[in-house]
Amino acid sequence: MKSLAIFPSRRDLRLVDQPAPRAVGPHDVALRMLEVGVCGTDREICAFLYGTPPAGCEHLVIGHESLGEVIEIGPEVTRVNPGDLVVPMVRRPCAVPSCAACGEDRQDFCFTGQFAERGITAAHGFLAEVVVDHEKYMNPVPSSSTSTTCATGWSAIPRSRSRPSSVARGAIATGCTSTTPT
Ligand SMILES: [Zn+2]
């Protein structure tokens, strides 16, 4: 399958051809990517201002605002079914045991800053034909969702209304890809 990736060490942006991933884990979900938004963050990544490949990898597949169709699920997946439309979350938890936010799967409130973000930092993004991730990172959206922006906004609403128990009351700013305490 084809994906679009930056090679920071060579200041290069190119198509990468590699085998499509499969949903091999019990909670894996494979998505056929339908749309991937391109925003100012992508522009800066492609200008090599930032963007960090996964450990041991020379390139970073870009793309973090996306809409995908479920095409394959692991045997224990319960949240989505093949044919569903989903917006995958961008941020992945840090590995610091004391981070209460990540411990509650609320990594958008991560206290350490050591999180990964697909398509931005330490994890490949969604500008690929097929991506695979754990079902807990999938936000199902209505089948009438026809654009990445619409679907991403829809998926962010319920998450913006709740926060980890460890986070004090305060203002919450919502963006297209994440929620952040301010
Ligand atoms: Zn963006």
Ligand SMILES: [Zn+2]
């Ligand atoms: Zn964390």
